[in-house]
Amino acid sequence: MNSPSSPAEPGAGGASADVDRALLAALSRDGRASYTDLAERVGLSVSAVHQRVRRLEQRGLITGYRATLDAKVLGLPLTAFVSITPIDVAQPDDAPKRLAHLSAIEACHSVAGIESYILKVRVASPDALEHLLQEIRAAANVTTRTTVVLSTFYEDRPPI
Structure with a gap:
């Protein structure tokens, strides 16, 4: 069985794991990135990226999306x-x-x-x-x- 910490499915090649890692890295930097932008970054179709992201969410590697707040601007410096x-x-x-x-x-x-x-x-x-x-x-x-x-x-x- 595959552990939640490894992006690729069991038996998947290194390239598949590399694509998943690239998607995770891109989304961790910009959770609002569009599927089109992600597809361009990893060289896959938009639908393939959508499926991969959904699978990463289902497997618990992506646990949510959130806004990052500026504490100083909120008055908490x-x-x-x-x-x-x-x-x-x-x-x-x-x-x-x-x-x-x-x-x-x-x-x-x-x-x-x-x-x-x-x-x-x-x-x-x-x-x-x-x-x-x-x-x-x-x-x-x-x-x-x-x-x-x-x-x-x-x-x-x-x-x-």
Whole structure:
């Protein structure tokens, strides 16, 4: 059986896998690319590209399409990573559930190491960050360690 991480069907040649990878790479950079544009890039007919993209969606390699928002334009110029550690190690490990209501938390990653989770947050100001940290500590009964991002050179890079 083929794994979701390999684009080509079982038994398919290298060229088929290369075409699928090219389609995935193109769509990861521009999810609004037309089938005509994609067909020109990979050298197939529009209908063949449409079928391949539909198959990639059905197999779970393409999980959705989304708009990428500019946090600065939205008034959220400050990005920080907040590492959290439970105050009481005997407490239930339910921090993601306890923090889900905080929309300033963009991502929550379970990690190995001293901390239990690392949160990526976006806020309007240092004052807003301090307020968010207080909310995180109270909601999840955790200590926090915060790193403020000064510059982001690349983000959301496609894995292909």
